[in-house]
Amino acid sequence: MELNDKQKEIVQVAEKLFAEYGFDGTSVRLIAKEAGINIAMISYYFGSKEKLLEHMVVHRMSGFKVNLDEIIAQDDRSYHDRLNEIVALYVKRIHKNNRIYKIVHNELTNNARSLTFEHYLSQKKKNLDSVTKFIEAGQKAHVFKKHIEIPLLIPSILGTYFHFHYNQRFYEESYGLNTPESKELFIETTLTKHIQKMLNALITYED
Incomplete structure (x- = not known):
C-alpha cells in the first residue's frame, strides 16, 4: 500500500485525531477539516474511515x-x-x-x-x-x-x-x-x- 504525499498528509492528520479523540470520536468531516481537504477526497483515496485506519497501520509498519x-x-x-x-x-x-x-x-x-x-x-x-x-x-x-x-x-x-x-x-x-x-x-x-x-x-x- 504505497501512499502518495497527499495520502500521507491525511494519514498523519487522522493519526493525531484518532490518538486524541479515539476512532469513534473522530469523524471523517473533522479529518477533512484538519487536513484542509473536502470529505470526498478521503473517500476517493481510502474508501472509508476504516480503510483509512488500515492504510495508516500498514504505512507505519512498513x-x-x-x-x-x-x-x-x-x-x-x-x-x-x-x-x-x-x-x-x-x-x-x-x-x-x-x-x-x-x-x-x-x-x-x-x-x-x-x-x-x-x-x-x-x-x-x-x-x-x-x-x-x-x-x-x-x-x-x-x-x-x-x-x-x-x-x-x-x-x-x-x-x-x-x-x-x-x-x-x-x-x-x-x-x-x-x-x-x-x-x-x-x-x-x-x-x-x-x-x-x-x-x-x-x-x-x-x-
Missing part, C-alpha cells in the same frame, strides 16, 4: 521487518551485539510510532469493533518468526539459554517503554527530564540500555 532481518543477517557480529541492536530498533520504532500503537490497542480491545487488523497481526507474526529464528540460532550456538518464552520477549520491550511513556510526569521528576531533548536522550540511552540489559539477563548465559 520497512520494520526489512530493518530487523538486516540486523539478524549480520553473521559477522556477535549474538549479543545483534540482540542489543534489535532492542534499540524496537524502542526507536515504538517511540516514533507510539500513537499508532495506542490506536491499534484501543481498537483491538474493543469487542464491539469489527476491525480485525489482519495485516497488523500478520506482520507481527512475521516479526516474531524472525526473532524466534534468531534466538533459536543463538541457542544452538550456546549463547542463549534454553526454555526461553520467546513470544514474551517483545512484550517485555514494549511494556517497559510504554510504562515510561504513560508515566512521564513521574520520570521527569525522577530523572530531571525538563526538556523534550532530555527526554529523547533518556529514551535513546538510559531506557534503551536498561531494556537491553534486562533482555540479556533473561536469555543469555552469564560470562
Whole structure:
C-alpha cells in the first residue's frame, strides 16, 4: 500500500485525531477539516474511515521487518551485539510510532469493533518468526539459554517503554527530564540500555 504525499498528509492528520479523540470520536468531516481537504477526497483515496485506519497501520509498519532481518543477517557480529541492536530498533520504532500503537490497542480491545487488523497481526507474526529464528540460532550456538518464552520477549520491550511513556510526569521528576531533548536522550540511552540489559539477563548465559 504505497501512499502518495497527499495520502500521507491525511494519514498523519487522522493519526493525531484518532490518538486524541479515539476512532469513534473522530469523524471523517473533522479529518477533512484538519487536513484542509473536502470529505470526498478521503473517500476517493481510502474508501472509508476504516480503510483509512488500515492504510495508516500498514504505512507505519512498513520497512520494520526489512530493518530487523538486516540486523539478524549480520553473521559477522556477535549474538549479543545483534540482540542489543534489535532492542534499540524496537524502542526507536515504538517511540516514533507510539500513537499508532495506542490506536491499534484501543481498537483491538474493543469487542464491539469489527476491525480485525489482519495485516497488523500478520506482520507481527512475521516479526516474531524472525526473532524466534534468531534466538533459536543463538541457542544452538550456546549463547542463549534454553526454555526461553520467546513470544514474551517483545512484550517485555514494549511494556517497559510504554510504562515510561504513560508515566512521564513521574520520570521527569525522577530523572530531571525538563526538556523534550532530555527526554529523547533518556529514551535513546538510559531506557534503551536498561531494556537491553534486562533482555540479556533473561536469555543469555552469564560470562
